[in-house]
Amino acid sequence: MEVKLVKKVLSVNDTMAQQNRQFFLEKKVLVLNMMSSPGAGKTAILEKTIKRLLPEIKTAVIVGDICTTNDADRLIKTGVPVVQICTDQFGGDCHLAAHVVRNAASDLNLDHVQLLIVENVGNLVCPAEFDIGEDVRIVVLSVTEGEDKPLKYPLMFRVCDAALLNKTDLLPYLDFDKETVLKNIRQIHPDMPVFELSAKTEEGFSDWIEWLKNEVEKKRYE
Numbered sequence: 394m395e396v397k398l399v400k401k402v403l404s405v406n407d408t409m410a411q412q413n414r415q416f417f418l419e420k421k422v423l424v425l426n427m428m429s430s431p432g433a434g435k436t437a438i439l440e441k442t443i444k445r446l447l448p449e450i451k452t453a454v455i456v457g458d459i460c461t462t463n464d465a466d467r468l469i470k471t472g473v474p475v476v477q478i479c480t481d482q483f484g485g486d487c488h489l490a491a492h493v494v495r496n497a498a499s500d501l502n503l504d505h506v507q508l509l510i511v512e513n514v515g516n517l518v519c520p521a522e523f524d525i526g527e528d529v530r531i532v533v534l535s536v537t538e539g540e541d542k543p544l545k546y547p548l549m550f551r552v553c554d555a556a557l558l559n560k561t562d563l564l565p566y567l568d569f570d571k572e573t574v575l576k577n578i579r580q581i582h583p584d585m586p587v588f589e590l591s592a593k594t595e596e597g598f599s600d601w602i603e604w605l606k607n608e609v610e611k612k613r614y615e
């Protein structure tokens with residue numbers, strides 16, 4: 394009974410996600426869904442990423458959390474439009490569902506926006522299961538989380554198009570084995586690009602920004 398219900402919820406979400414995808418295609422906006430465990434550095438990466446994309450790539454952000462507007466308060470300082478979703482208003486969902494993203498997107502004027510970034514609720518499980526109509530999925534894993542996380546949360550690493558290995562500035566102080574985590578990611582998703590970077594020092598950002606700009610460019614001619 395419970396399994397059936399979950400399947401039904403997912404299929405309703407999938408239908409809504411397809412409608413979102415059509416809407417975003419008409420707007421010619423690339424939608425990026427950024428996911429990670431809490432504290433991996435999504436907001437910090439976005440602060441630095443948006444700064445590097447502007448003014449060339451017009452960007453807007455939807456940010457999801459269970460509570461607080463802390464991330465929106467940080468991201469609004471970049472100068473781009475930001476809509477915060479707090480899921481505690483409708484049951485404290487641990488992910489963003491497609492209809493929730495659509496409602497938030499209708500609060501933004503997307504006519505001149507080329508990139509819509511969705512910072513999902515911090516969690517390596519549920520967000521991987523809910524299509525929101527995005528074009529690109531990114532998983533952020535920080536070096537303080539342990540090398541085994543791709544193996545423990547394989548769906549997240551399987552559904553994503555690229556991984557960001559964040560907080561590399563901390564590597565000298567940790568026992569974290571970078572080669573092991575890269576091997577674990579490859580085991581789950583062999584061809585996935587992995588960008589090693591630090592949102593603190595901005596080391597490694599050039600390759601990530603180049604990749605992202607290329608994705609935005611591809612969408613423009615879709």
Ligand SMILES: Nc1nc2c(ncn2[C@@H]2O[C@H](COP(=O)(O)OP(=O)(O)O)[C@@H](O)[C@H]2O)c(=O)[nH]1
Pocket residue numbers: 429430431432433434435436437438515559560561562563590591592593594
């Ligand atoms: N040393 C270091 N700290 C970072 C880095 N990126 C994020 N942090 C810190 O990690 C914490 C969580 O970052 P935040 O962006 O809020 O993560 P989020 O929950 O995934 O959005 C904050 O204290 C950040 O300052 C990094 O590259 N290096």
Ligand SMILES: [Mg+2]
Pocket residue numbers: 435436437464512
């Ligand atoms: Mg955040």
